[in-house]
Amino acid sequence: MAIAVGKNVHGVVLQPREIIRPKVAVTATTSSQKNDVLKSAQRVISTHRKVLVALRDR
Numbered sequence: 001m002a003i004a005v006g007k008n009v010h011g012v013v014l015q016p017r018e019i020i021r022p023k024v025a026v027t028a029t030t031s032s033q034k035n036d037v038l039k040s041a042q043r044v045i046s047t048h049r050k051v052l053v054a055l056r057d058r
Contacts, residue, residue, distance in 0.1 A: 014058055
């Protein structure tokens with residue numbers, strides 16, 4: 001018999017949250033570099049929106 005450690009959602013036991021720190025610091029000095037970083041972040045968020053919302057709401 002397994003003891004559930006985390007929250008049970010749809011038959012899957014979620015483990016406790018773990019903070020993952022960034023491995024690389026992003027530095028942008030020019031406005032074009034800042035725009036590139038912003039567009040990349042927006043692309044990641046829009047691509048993985050469902051996963052990010054599910055992680056936020058768990």
